[in-house]
Amino acid sequence: MTLLLLAGTGEAKRIAWGLADKSIKVIASLAGVTRSPEPLPVPTRIGGFGGEDGFRSYLRDAAISAVLDATHPFAAKISDRTARICGELGMPYAQVVRPVWTPEDGDNxxxxxxxxxxxxxxxxxxxxxxxxxxxxxxxxxxxxxxxxxxxxxxxxxxxxxxxxxxxxxxxxxxxxxxxxxxxxxxxxxxxxxxxxxxxxxxxxxxxxxxxxxxxxxxDRPKMPVAQQLASMQDALLWVSSLAPVKMAIAP
Missing domain, CATH: 3.40.50.720 (NAD(P)-binding Rossmann-like Domain)
Structure with missing residues (x-):
């Protein structure tokens, strides 16, 4: 199995570390917005895919088996495109979605x-x-x-x-x-x-x-209709459900 991890967030970083020593091949992808991103513990590609056709070609050429989308919740175009293409290909896809911020006493x-x-x-x-x-x-x-x-x-x-x-x-x-x-x-x-x-x-x-x-x-943009995961632990469990590997999931 080869997992494509769409990264660029703190959640993606933690997920990458959680998968780094597992018997599963992980490729992280960064959009390249930051010039000197912090290195991830898995093979990492930087830059866009070249549009929809380029993304389809990459999934095929890299023999990707599943996509875990841990991009920013406002990266709507990336998430929408990825969810749609994975759906058309019958490829497992899930999106890590943080809970929204809610106001506390004293907030204006x-x-x-x-x-x-x-x-x-x-x-x-x-x-x-x-x-x-x-x-x-x-x-x-x-x-x-x-x-x-x-x-x-x-x-x-x-x-x-x-x-x-x-x-x-x-x-x-x-x-x-x-x-x-x-x-x-x-x-x-x-x-x-x-x-x-x-x-x-x-x-x-x-x-x-x-x-x-x-x-x-x-306000956040509308999320794609797809499986949503709320935490790193949920993401690791989802990956584990696709690949029968031992995962040390923190409670």
Whole structure:
């Protein structure tokens, strides 16, 4: 059996480590968004597949037996395409889906359906920490005129697609304390983020609660109709059900 692990998230990293010493062949795939990704303990390919035809060819040429999709919950195009093609080929497919974030006492969250809705909740003269990823910056162009702060892991290779923005370089993990200190130093008045779920990005939301900042959370896109797994343990059990190998599954 050869498993294709669509990676790029903390969950994918933990799953890769959970499968690294098992008698199963695993190939991880990274989209290549980050220039120097942290190495995974399994063979890893980096970059796109070349569209739908390229993905089909890769599945065939690499003799892939099953696909475990542990991409970001907002990578909707990748997940939709993968689920559909696997369904057409009769290939086992499952998606690791983190639970969404839900507000706690003291949170001041507003859900938005589209990026363009953010401007309706942000007054002129605001300083906005835009934590939605560099690939979707153009979707927030109607925020031009505010002070927009965008954090990136790697130094930018192109300017922001609208005026009033500046880049901040930082590599996770971040803590609530470090995020709160950063927001204070920058004079942040609003946080805009995707409702990605998981622990990796939670610190900025906790920092916003500590500082009493309003948060705009972009709703998730619709997930493909497919088997969904909520945790690393569920993912390892799913793989184990496909390949009769011994798995040490943590409780």
């Amino acid at each position: 969250w507003t859900a938005i359906a589209t990026p363009s809705d953010a401007v309706n909740h942000i007054a002129d003269g605001s300083t906005v920490f835009l934590a939605t990823g560099r690939l979707t910056l153009a979707d927030y162009a109607n925020l031009a005129g505010q002070r927009i702060l965008v954090r990136m892991i790697d130094p930018p290779t192109a300017p922001l697609p609208f005026e009033g923005g500046e880049f901040i370089i930082g590599r996770p993990p971040f803590t609530q304390a470090s995020e709160a200190a950063l927001f204070r130093a920058l004079g942040v008045t609003h946080l805009v983020a995707k409702n990605a779920g998981g622990q990796g990005g939670r610190a900025k939301l906790d920092a916003a609660r500590e500082l009493g900042l309003p948060v705009l959370l972009l």
